[in-house]
Amino acid sequence: MALTPDDPNTTPSTTPGTTPSAPPSGAADARPGDPLEQATALVRAESAEPPQQWGEVRDRIRDRVRLLVLPAEPVRLSRLDGAAVDDRDSTMTVSSRVLRAAVRQRLSGSTTHVPDAIDLEIEDELLTGLRLELVVAFGADLAAVVGRVRDDVAEALAALLGPDLGFGTPLRIDVEIVDVVPGDPRLV
């Protein structure tokens, strides 16, 4: 049998009257009452509790994450009359980060599916399509899920960008189911 430094079989014999000539790997820390073993056990016990300053560190991490601005692109709002500019010849845009968050939130309320990826296709500040990857609960009616997801996504985007999402042409929403999991995909 191959021995490793972790293997209890590498522990030297401590039979009274015998002294191992050359301790094998990791021998010194494996004896009962060994100071290293005792100290290690204490450190392990210490690790089971959050460190004293952890609360402050955690709060700083959360603050920094909240303030961190990830790369995003502007997406132009549509108007009922199909015009891309308003009366003052100016445009209004929404960050792609906001759109992704809206789609994610809209799709996070169901026990049957959850988004795994949300890719917005943007050309010249116009949303031209959206590609969704979904994780679905085992046993869900896939066709019904996809239909429902398309409706939900279109509704969430229209609430932010205006009703004419594709500026005259229907917005393409591709949905791919990439995984099926047993149970609520938001938790599994």
Next chain:
Amino acid sequence: MQEIEESPGDLTEASDDALVRAARLGDQDAFAVIVDRYGPGMYQYAMRLVAGHDADAAEVVQEAFISAWRSIGTFAGRSQLRTWLFSLVHRRAVDLLRKRRPTPIDDEQLALESPVADDDPLRSTIDAELVAALQEALATLPPTQRAVWLLRETEDMSYEEIAEALSIPVGSVRGHLHRGRRTLAERMARWR
């Protein structure tokens, strides 16, 4: 299967996969659960890796999590989430140790970090000194040996997970662990 609309409930019960999936799409609540789940262990690890310097350990863990937040979209799930997070801590700690001049270990700080046995002041003092002695001995190990020992002995990682976290071959993990244990055993021998 009937579709039910409901809130996801307690995210703290979500699997790592589910949390990563949500965090990848920008869900800060899911990321906060990851921070709560693995942060304390990462902070302890960083603390021991940088020899008990609070501020350094805090900086290392913060930077590791910011890096995780930025790059979680590229986390492919080939390794465990925990292993990946510890690898981020390790990289930042090594960078910091390279930049930092050696400084004496703060014995008072080490004592503060040591567990206290409420009902036996003598035992408590001995335990605190034993842990402080181990921390001092750890500080004398080369960083990779120290990291391997900590991940194995305090985080209970497998050799494969340690290899992944430190980006070294499994055979090197065995070697570092063997040498680290031997050195620590020698340093701690005076406590017999």
